[in-house]
Amino acid sequence: AQSVSQHNHHVILSEAASLELGCNYSYGGTVNLFWYVQYPGQHLQLLLKYFSGDPLVKGIKGFEAEFIKSKFSFNLRKPSVQWSDTAEYFCAVNPLTSGTYKYIFGTGTRLKVLA
């Protein structure tokens, strides 16, 4: 079955630390990839997306993600986190052969940034 794994369920960092959140998926075909963020009390917001082209994707708020096809990974990175990055982060995969609408989500990573 298609699945998405986010290895870290809870991450605690100090401000200015670097961040990398792992995301791996199990699907051999073509995919669209997404990272969403949910700030406390708010809705899911799209951070960045990968459809094709340059595997290094820049998103909002200084986030980026790298698609490594051979590793089935789409890890999220930020060189220097801020207190305001405290949120829950979800990786989502859209396997294209199942229709472009079906997203498969990871379980999420709760990030807490200490001021």
Added chain:
Amino acid sequence: NAGVMQNPRHLVRRRGQEARLRCSPMKGHSHVYWYRQLPEEGLKFMVYLQKENIIDESGMPKERFSAEFPKEGPSILRIQQVVRGDSAAYFCASSRDSSNQPQHFGDGTRLSIL
């Protein structure tokens, strides 16, 4: 706020009652998706609708759950005779079309069953 609107934000029901969750898509979006998030799990696809049509309901339980997206008005996810296991967060998303357009999510409805 022109985003996806869901209401109510929180809904409490007793076992056996009915729950109705509403979702108004973003302006200009005609595709609606419902997802369910159980505690400590990721969002799971339930159903995909376009106006007056259910396109894919493969993720929806066969009994007690139904969804609609009428010509006028919001999309409704209806759960009849709720049970404790229905307690979850239900998220609605919308997109302009289904091909390579990211889905935009609402705030979710947190359903609690007493």
